[in-house]
Amino acid sequence: MARAARTLLVAGPLTFLAVFFLWPVGAILARGLVTDGSIRLHSLTDVWRDPGLRHVVGFTVAQAALSTVATLMVALPATAVLSRFRFRGRAAVVALLTMPFVLPTVVVGTAFRSLGITGSLTAIVVAHVFFNVAVVVRVVGATWRGLDPREEDAARSLGAGPVRTFVTVTLPALRPAIVAAGSIVFLFCFTSFGVILILGGPRFATIETEIYRQTAQLLDLHTAAALSIVQLVAVVGALYAAGTMTGRVRSITRTAAGRRVPTSIRARMLLAVGLLPAVILVVVPLGDLTIRSLAHGGTGYTHLATTPFGAPYSPLDAIVTSIEIAIVATVIAVGLGIALATALTRPGRRARGARLTELLVLLPLGVSAVTVGFGFLIVFDTPPLDLRTSWWIIPIAHTLVALPFVVRTTVPVLRAIDPRQREAAAMLGAGPAQVWRAVDLPVVTHAAKVAAGFAAAISLGEFGATLFIVRPETTTVPVAIYRFLSRPGATNVDQALALATILMLLTGVVALAGERRTRLETRLETRP
Amino acid sequence: MRVRPLVFVVLTTIALGACGSSSGGRADGGTAKTVTLVTHDSFAVSRPVLAAFTKQTGWKVRVLKNGDAGVALNQVILTKDAPLGDAMFGVDNTFLTRALRERVFTRYEAKGVAAVPRALRLDPTGHATPIDVGNVCVNADRKYFADRDLAIPKTLDDLAKPQYRDLLVVENPATSSPGLAFVAATVARFGKAWPNYWDRLRDNGVKAVDGWEAAYNGEFSGAAGSTGSRPLVVSYATSPPAEVYFADPPPTTAPTLALDQTCFRQVEFAGVLRGAAHPAGARALIDFMLTRRFQADMPLQMFVDPVLPGTPLPEVFTKFATVPTDPFTLSPARIGRDRASWIDEWTARVLR
Numbered sequence: 001m002a003r004a005a006r007t008l009l010v011a012g013p014l015t016f017l018a019v020f021f022l023w024p025v026g027a028i029l030a031r032g033l034v035t036d037g038s039i040r041l042h043s044l045t046d047v048w049r050d051p052g053l054r055h056v057v058g059f060t061v062a063q064a065a066l067s068t069v070a071t072l073m074v075a076l077p078a079t080a081v082l083s084r085f086r087f088r089g090r091a092a093v094v095a096l097l098t099m100p101f102v103l104p105t106v107v108v109g110t111a112f113r114s115l116g117i118t119g120s121l122t123a124i125v126v127a128h129v130f131f132n133v134a135v136v137v138r139v140v141g142a143t144w145r146g147l148d149p150r151e152e153d154a155a156r157s158l159g160a161g162p163v164r165t166f167v168t169v170t171l172p173a174l175r176p177a178i179v180a181a182g183s184i185v186f187l188f189c190f191t192s193f194g195v196i197l198i199l200g201g202p203r204f205a206t207i208e209t210e211i212y213r214q215t216a217q218l219l220d221l222h223t224a225a226a227l228s229i230v231q232l233v234a235v236v237g238a239l240y241a242a243g244t245m246t247g248r249v250r251s252i253t254r255t256a257a258g259r260r261v262p263t264s265i266r267a268r269m270l271l272a273v274g275l276l277p278a279v280i281l282v283v284v285p286l287g288d289l290t291i292r293s294l295a296h297g298g299t300g301y302t303h304l305a306t307t308p309f310g311a312p313y314s315p316l317d318a319i320v321t322s323i324e325i326a327i328v329a330t331v332i333a334v335g336l337g338i339a340l341a342t343a344l345t346r347p348g349r350r351a352r353g354a355r356l357t358e359l360l361v362l363l364p365l366g367v368s369a370v371t372v373g374f375g376f377l378i379v380f381d382t383p384p385l386d387l388r389t390s391w392w393i394i395p396i397a398h399t400l401v402a403l404p405f406v407v408r409t410t411v412p413v414l415r416a417i418d419p420r421q422r423e424a425a426a427m428l429g430a431g432p433a434q435v436w437r438a439v440d441l442p443v444v445t446h447a448a449k450v451a452a453g454f455a456a457a458i459s460l461g462e463f464g465a466t467l468f469i470v471r472p473e474t475t476t477v478p479v480a481i482y483r484f485l486s487r488p489g490a491t492n493v494d495q496a497l498a499l500a501t502i503l504m505l506l507t508g509v510v511a512l513a514g515e516r517r518t519r520l521e522t523r524l525e526t527r528p
Numbered sequence: 529m530r531v532r533p534l535v536f537v538v539l540t541t542i543a544l545g546a547c548g549s550s551s552g553g554r555a556d557g558g559t560a561k562t563v564t565l566v567t568h569d570s571f572a573v574s575r576p577v578l579a580a581f582t583k584q585t586g587w588k589v590r591v592l593k594n595g596d597a598g599v600a601l602n603q604v605i606l607t608k609d610a611p612l613g614d615a616m617f618g619v620d621n622t623f624l625t626r627a628l629r630e631r632v633f634t635r636y637e638a639k640g641v642a643a644v645p646r647a648l649r650l651d652p653t654g655h656a657t658p659i660d661v662g663n664v665c666v667n668a669d670r671k672y673f674a675d676r677d678l679a680i681p682k683t684l685d686d687l688a689k690p691q692y693r694d695l696l697v698v699e700n701p702a703t704s705s706p707g708l709a710f711v712a713a714t715v716a717r718f719g720k721a722w723p724n725y726w727d728r729l730r731d732n733g734v735k736a737v738d739g740w741e742a743a744y745n746g747e748f749s750g751a752a753g754s755t756g757s758r759p760l761v762v763s764y765a766t767s768p769p770a771e772v773y774f775a776d777p778p779p780t781t782a783p784t785l786a787l788d789q790t791c792f793r794q795v796e797f798a799g800v801l802r803g804a805a806h807p808a809g810a811r812a813l814i815d816f817m818l819t820r821r822f823q824a825d826m827p828l829q830m831f832v833d834p835v836l837p838g839t840p841l842p843e844v845f846t847k848f849a850t851v852p853t854d855p856f857t858l859s860p861a862r863i864g865r866d867r868a869s870w871i872d873e874w875t876a877r878v879l880r
Contacts, residue, residue, distance in 0.1 A: 031606075106741060109741075109742065110755070113746045198738060198742055201736075201742075202700035202702070203879050213703065219602045377607050378606055381609075389592060389612060468599065483569060486570065486741055487774070487831070488764075488770040489753075489773060490752030490753055490771075490774055491776055494753070497753075
């Protein structure tokens with residue numbers, strides 16, 4: 001019974017991934033590797049023998065690792081204080097830190113350029129931190145705020161100092177979430193495209209930019225397929241390593257009573273020190289963008305409803321389209337993601353299958369958008385399901401990107417449910433469904449809300465895949481920004497910056513909504 | 529594998545129909561009298577002009593834009609067994625050979641093509657119809673040179689002179705279409721010795737960035753929204769009129785100038801896709817692109833020049849655009865054959 005339910009829960013998400021990810025990617029790789037019915041692997045060995053390409057692979061791994069470490073260093077202190085303290089404006093700070101996540105690289109590029117951070121490895125790393133702080137704050141924060149502070153208090157009263165308490169009590173409980181966040185950040189930086197090209201400049205090349213060059217410019221599918229396989233192998237290897245670092249998952253007694261109001265000077269100092277690096281890093285470029293968007297008397301904002309250069313859409317239409325797509329993508333991603341996370345965390349799961357599934361869910365983040373986009377083109381081409389030009393293809397692509405976040409934010413939270421709570425409920429006579437409703441559902445609802453906010457933000461900001469997908473005139477905001485910025489002239493730049501600022505604020509609002517306390521938290525916090 | 533996706537997609541569609549019904553409806557464009565145009569992101573046409581086409585011919589137009597010119601063509605090539613649409617616009621002379629070799633077009637002689645100058649009819653096989661011309665030229669920031677009493681450079685050779693040290697920014701030809709066109713200009717000008725010219729430019733402090741946006745808005749000092757400090761950039765002959773047209777209020781003189789002896793000519797083509805569901809509509813659309821109505825609409829939509837001689841031009845063009853008298857050109861066959869080796873050579877000389 002439980003097994004049948006699990007199979008059912010897993011079937012939907014896995015079918016989705018098989019159809020919309022494995023199939024297209026497999027097809028485009030096959031196109032590159034199979035010639036006249038036989039597999040030609042020499043392009044793979046060519047890649048490995050070419051010292052230039054080996055260097056590209058090495059640089060890709062190095063910059064991603066460096067960026068991940070830097071992101072964790074900046075974001076974890078902020079996450080700590082945001083999870084531990086209750087203070088006025090807390091939700092606003094979380095919303096602020098989420099905003100960069102949705103901004104198209106091309107716009108962020110303009111901000112970093114005007115700040116003089118460009119054309120170096122430092123620029124690449126700083127930009128990656130800027131974009132990914134949100135990932136850590138959200139994914140780790142979801143677990144951190146659920147930690148029972150009484151365990152820490154116990155350690156403290158037994159004489160452990162703050163450092164020892166953190167290392168022996170807090171860190172082990174957080175490790176799965178930190179690894180989860182780190183994996184996502186690593187994947188993002190590993191396949192990062194715009195940041196490398198725009199902020200790194202032409203001297204820097206990663207596997208992703210090489211795949212783009214080979215596919216988009218040279219149409220050399222053999223080399224592109226070989227590079228994609230190298231990319232996949234590296235990604236799977238990194239994720240596998242991350243999996244071994246996760247460590248034993250500890251169950252956590254759920255209380256959200258942990259947020260304190262920072263009253264002492266020491267606590268306030270801690271708050272400031274934890275938040276400042278992340279906030280400064282995010283506020284400066286965002287502020288620069290907003291200020292520049294107000295140039296020329298704010299004309300960028302006053303012309304939003306007019307159609308520019310005769311295109312059949314106005315910036316306002318793009319905003320509406322983006323919101324529609326975000327809603328649909330969020331519904332699909334949260335539905336599939338929660339189903340999968342629930343199945344993965346049911347007691348008695350088979351560990352290997354679960355780990356493989358989690359890996360599979362993450363893979364779309366590790367595969368080039370060009371590869372997926374071109375894969376879509378060659379598989380969904382049979383009427384009546386010629387999905388290639390359908391409106392649905394965009395939310396589907398966004399779901400692929402959002403799904404890993406939903407699963408990764410939800411799994412640690414669900415896994416942390418103390419099985420004794422379920423046992424207790426069962427012992428008191430509750431059936432399996434009732435146990436789930438009483439113990440799991442409140443936690444699931446809470447996780448779903450956080451995940452939904454994130455999924456919506458991802459969809460609003462997704463650019464790489466969207467640009468490669470063919471469809472009729474449904475332009476999303478990031479694509480509209482890109483089109484404005486590819487024309488000379490002041491009004492085009494103004495409109496692009498105005499749209500970027502609006503996108504930023506829109507995300508802030510979505511994130512703020514996600515930060516409102518759920519009923520579960522309120523209930524727990526008011527509990528004596 | 530063929531059945532399951534179908535079932536799944538149908539289920540998802542039904543399940544989510546309520547959420548997206550208002551927008552889902554836009555997806556189906558396959559009515560009998562709709563012709564689908566596949567093109568790149570820079571394509572634009574004004575609404576009344578498109579409406580005139582529908583009124584004249586009965587064909588509605590659905591436009592599919594995807595990526596830059598290279599991506600758009602490669603998508604067409606990848607889908608040639610089940611074409612995305614009926615006609616394609618936006619193959620330029622640097623990609624023409626690839627399009628012809630991959631046989632994505634069927635033969636079609638558009639009405640009105642006889643009036644197009646012979647120099648622009650670059651496809652002798654009669655598959656690709658020339659629609660517009662653009663020139664990639666070095667642009668100069670007038671104010672920078674005026675402030676310093678420095679003469680604006682005129683030729684490619686001037687750019688390598690010491691008085692213009694550290695002033696030029698170019699795009700990477702591996703990732704940028706104007707970048708490639710400018711390399712082609714230097715090949716056309718210097719022949720086999722073109723790599724030596726780039727050695728001189730490199731020694732003279734040329735800066736290379738990834739794409740047009742980073743070069744023009746990021747590095748060039750003459751652009752309105754720019755944060756840059758270099759007064760010379762590889763851009764288009766129509767960038768100065770665009771600076772005027774997209775300024776509010778429009779200035780009386782253009783802030784920038786395109787140098788007419790540094791230009792490389794790009795011609796963009798359209799064709800009827802092989803295996804098109806509506807070839808008649810595609811032919812009608814291509815014919816329409818060569819009418820005066822469409823040709824006169826292009827300049828302010830796409831900032832390119834018409835191919836039909838005598839097409840009336842908007843005032844910003846006649847006043848501020850540079851019309852290169854003798855732009856550099858290379859045959860599409862030559863570009864198709866050598867582009868990869870140019871890019872490798874350029875990368876080795878300029879970036880490493």
